[in-house]
Amino acid sequence: MSAAAPGTTFIVLMLPFLAALVAPWLTRRLGHNAAWLLALAPLAIFIHFLGFSAEIANGEIVTGGFKWVPSYNVSFSWLIDGLSMTFALLISGIGALIMLYSGGYLKGNDQLGRFFSFMLLFMGAMLGVVISDSFLMLFVYWELTSITSFLLIGFDHTREASRRAALQALVVTGGGGLALLAGLLVIWNITGVSQISLLLVLGDDLRDSPFYLAALILVLGGAFSKSAQFPLHFWLPNAMEAPTPVSAYLHSATMVKAGVYLLMRLNPVLGDTVWWETILPVFGGTTLIVGSLLAIRQTDLKIMLAYTTVASLGLMVMLTGFGSEHAIAAAVLYLLAHSLFKGALFMVAGLIDHGTGTRDVTRLGGLRKAMPITFVAAMVAAVSMGGLPPMFGFLAKEEVYAALWAADAWSLFFVAVAVVGNGLMFVAGFVVAIKPFFGPEVKTPKHAHEGPILLWLGPLTLGAVGLIGAIASPYAHRLFTSPMTSAVVGEPEMVTISLIPHIGVPLALSLVTIVFGIVVYRLFDRARDMVARVLAAIGWGPDRGFDQFIFGLVRLSSSITRVLQPGRLDIYMTMTFIMIAIAFLGPMAWYGEWPSMPVWPKDAQFHELVVIAIAFIGILAVINARDRLTAIVSLGIQGFAVALIFMLFGAPDLSFTQFMVETLAVVILALVMTRLKLTAVDHRPTREKVSDMSVALACGTGFALYLLAVTQQPFNSYLSDFFSAYSKVVAHGANVVNVIIVDFRGTDTLGEIAVVMVTGLAILSLIRIRTPRVVVADNDPDRREEAG
Template structure:
């Protein structure tokens, strides 16, 4: 499985060197990567369908309990098949949709990296590795959403999406750390055996809240939903892949994966039901006030995600079954409608549904795909959408969770989604063909075949639900901790309340379709409420934060190194001093200290003289020389106390520092203009306070009893475990390797920044004179 995950990333790296090959007529070959992965995962369908769970583990950071652990069960298999199967069709579609684009190879690289990140996400069995892939999906989606980087709207949408989903990623990491603290493991499969202990822990609510924030931001739940309509600025293949079948479903996957661990409690179920219900109704209503096809599809996608959260919150076997089926339903019809919209936009140059009509006469196969998708979206037999709608109503009417308000909410949502599906899938093709569209021709096969294939699957799975019942749906229900034995998928469930609600949905939704037409008047009406929308509120908060940041920068980040150092030192003095008040107990045994030698006294006097000379001299070069003297005095003290390695390090650093200072300062004026006495007094007070704190800390350390356990451990194991004879080096490189790695990373980032500044070549017009 690790190879399957890395293949997407490796292909993205390969395109850096061989991208030109995939820009021309061979670009369709890029689709062989997801096709091969789809075939690979299809091999596991019989095994997973029989109840087997496939696990693989690779050591990553075992000392921290972080491993690359992967699990392939019903839930992860369903998502893996969607990621690779729809990914194959999107890759093929892209070869024609973006044919001749200057950066087609780059687009494939982003798409492949995103596919690999999504596979890693749904297969991960470790919370930390799951977080890693989660963030990789956010980063790769940022590049995909902002692919048209010459457009300011695209760049802003990409930043908004990255900001919202990035915040969710941070809370996912926190959730993983909290759960790891509770359970003692980061393995999700091991957490399943500790459900009761986790639920009874005092940090349970915190972990649940963090998981909710991560899932809600990724899956565009209210009030975090607004990033998804904005992301429609991306090319259609991105909208199809990310916003119908993969990225937005990551939050749904997280909730489903964590339900056996965290579910069953009131806070879990109630919150999901409320958030899901609000999201699905709110977004479904918004579809009425859009004329852009992608805008309609965006809000209907948010509504569908709300339905899935709502069903997961219900927490019964019937609602889990409905959610599993609806994931497939939504992926098939929504991907189809997005691809159809892309074809319409590509051929006509517009997505305005009020200007589109009669396209069936020139785009018949596309019209058939749109019609089938609309039928599935509406839940009309014999599509699988009808089966999904029936299961949804059946789960909502379950005696354990029945609530009339919830039933009304889901029925209203389904009616509005029927309207939206008809508008997106049927309206552009019915009626008389406008004269300006009469010269439109059919797109290439690789453009119209993918949506037609997806729409046909939606009908086939409805007519023959047994195709997915045992090998796909039942394993998903099993992965959610439910017994799937009595599950039997069929179009006809008898004449009952569920069938009556389905009939009402179809009739009312169809009437609405013929009565309510998308119009600019409706768009204008809803725009009146923009000042109260979550997006506007967040933008105002962001503007306020920018203003606050400007004042903060003006006060603390004003460009003066003196102020930076003073602020840091004052903060440390206050923090450490407050901690030490009442806790300082100096019990120093002076008899245990060695007597001062004349050499130590002389070196200390030289050091003190050097300090005073540095502070009060009026020459920069003299101050630098005095600092060198201070460094040499410290070297002598290290030598006196048998630390020659520290002495050599200090000597090297001080020598280099003096040389660098001289090189920098020798061209400056010879004498300084000393600061006013008030500032010098302030700096003196800060320095003395800091020195006093450091001195007290040093005496505190000396007064503590000596424990050699840690030193003995390193001395015994330095050579045995790390094969190094220098204990200090072994500690830095091996035992504290993570610290050293971070320090090296910081230095590398700094070096890259300096290199970028050195290589900067500004145009004469850009230079500040």
């Protein structure tokens, strides 16, 4: 393990956020051409992390960072190994191409600068997720991806569908983020470490803990929501309301793979258990089948690709949880292949939409001559998605079948799931690559034309990388796939699969997949109609369930609000005083810790008895007052009695303060009462009087008993001694009380002053309120004016 230069890596992590600050200004100056300059930021990040490839390939792990909150052992630290480096390269490399693509796709959009800024923020958040070593840093970046994706999905905020999709994504992924936070706290409590690099060697401690299952479920809640696993898959296709550059980036290299990254990262410590190897394959396999079936039902190219992403994520989760080194290698290979071909296909869908004005596959055809570059990019990506040589997707599919194949029923079941899922994704990929380009020419909303270089540069580049990676697979394995697999497994592993076909079961399963895909493709319309009929028969689905959940939540909140916040001040005050009484009397009754009753002192002085008598007379005056104003004035007698006690016991400053506060309180309350329309006497029914009296007696008794309990405790002079010793030395003040208020409790005092100021302003506003009077105009008896 080695340390990276903290300054350089920290600057690289902050670079997307810095670029996001200047993006709007730069776009105003250069228009869509600002994309060329803004793409330099992710390109620089790509070059930085590529510089670690040789070191990582040799088995090194690079760490770095600095203390963030030392008292809680919280750091801003990063961990760079095969897993995080490969993810960082995907995020930055594809991010650079997406920035260029965005400039061409949104050319002329007056909000392009804002869009660039959001994309860069999103890039920085996702980069932080995969690089983070600290639990807290991981969670902060994790939630930041939810917030920035909310901004991107709802970019066209004037459309209701965009707003709904953004809110849905935020609720689902944000809720999953809270589950993840709870899971990380449980893991922290079990292991005592708050850094992933330290956690990776404590797998046995975590798996042997009685709280392992709780930690696992909470972590899976965060991962499954982010990576759209069934039944939380519905938010991802709805996120297609975002502009196509967002969809391409979201599905290829960023947010949807955050959950897969988390599962891969924690596999060494949470994996290798029955729970892990059951939950992940079951949910992943279900997601694979559901996503691929829903994909062939669609006619919109983007939504079709979105559902294939759901299916692909399910396949990656299924492989990650399968429990073998070959399955992990297959998941790694498929993740890389998916990032390349899915980013390219989404950009192709955007190119078709940009060039024709529609993404509906039933309204497209014969575009091969009008859009030749787009056609080439689509075919290259579809070949990889279909798992055909000579693309990187072929390596991934062969490794998938090699990892899953075994003679037991459990393995055979998931082999069948993989064959069906891959076959249906084969169909969807070639529907995007063939149907819009072949057949008779179809009249489209716009005259079909090829896009500019900013649009087709990305898909062609990703296709070329997929081809070169497969041809030069030994180098790709040494630098990327083997280190990444080793990081996920937790020990050194070598990936060796190449383009040379190996006669065996995996190749046979590949042929079965291809034949199955070709058959379904030829019957595509019938298959789509069949899936549509089945879904119509089922009716209810998670997407509709989300709306029902939100509607029910709003209804429940409204009902609770009507009960707890009815808009009546008397109810608020009554409930407040009831809770105060419970807070005082409840613990003493529950634990039986009632204070001893005070004994009347035999040597009580005459002046002390006079003060008590004054307080008692004040109580009688309040009770017997005939109107509210008299009662308010009589209340001041109690405060004056307390001020006299302070004075008699040697605290003249407190006594003076009490006199001032009590006088001001009486004056202010009297002024307020004069502005309110109150009856001279209390007309409440007897039932309300008894109820209010009971609450008042309970509060008064609670306060009295609490004060007795406090005064009967042994006096601890620690604070008194501290202030006496340090008031003069530290704060240079001889008046200990003043020093406490101004220096030691300076911030508290400032807060109290602010509260008094706000209260005074509110009271002043209330006093100055004037009741409008109605004036009838002399010349028009029907016309009325309000005069203040």
